[in-house]
Amino acid sequence: MRKLIVPANSTNVDISVPISIAVSGTSLSGDLVVPKMATGIVLFAHGSGSSRHSPRNKFVAKVLQSAGLATLLIDLLSETEEQIDARTAALRFDIEALSNRLVEIIDWLVINPQTEGLKIGLFGASTGAAAAIVAATRREKWINAVVSRGGRPDLANTALSELDTPTLLIVGSDDFQVLELNQQALALIQCQKQLSVVRGATHLFEEPGTLEDAARLAQEWFSKYLR
Secondary structure, three states, rough: OOOOOOOOOOOOEEEEEOOOOOOOOOEEEEEEEEEEEOOOEEEEEEEOOOOOHHHHHHHHHHHHHHHEEEEEEEEOOOOHHHHHHHOOHHHHHHHHHHHHHHHHHHHHHHHHOOOHHHHHHHEEEEEHHHHHHHHHHOOOOEEEEEEOOOOOOOHHHOHHHHHOEEEEEEEOOOOOOHHHHHHHHHHHOOOOOEEEEEEOOOOOOOOOOHHHHHHHHHHHHHHHHHH
């Protein structure tokens, strides 16, 4: 895999801090970055054993930050839960539990002094995409855009037809099974929607230039709806 060229930290960043958010009897760790004059913030929903340390999601976050968007990369599982999931791979597919966590984080963003007033977008990867869609239907007043990268929106089930938030599905052209599942999910979404296929990309967007393409597509979508 080619080494990613990560955008440099913007000198326009006003806030860059580690945070901890209390949710349902546990605490989740995250990294909050808020550029000066930001009008929107993107909350990342990781999936399939990933975390806020994912190099792919950190790369996308840097691209969004360079466009003046705030980002919150946060683990949806506690350290103990991550250890359990590493053995069983069960929690990463608990879409209801993951979406509940996202809803609580969204509620925190709405009232937190550093982020209140910012339009909120959700970026979901793998199973995190389904959790993001479910959370968007439950907090549609606050969510202005959803982006899925190599996601499993099909796992959102009935929430797909309930979705009322502009949604972009990004899939690699060579991620054949997931591409088919995204096409099926797209047909069920009734609001503003788009499927963007990144040529030559497989599931993890490891091929040269493909993650950059996916990040650009996400940045354009969020910039459109979070301004």
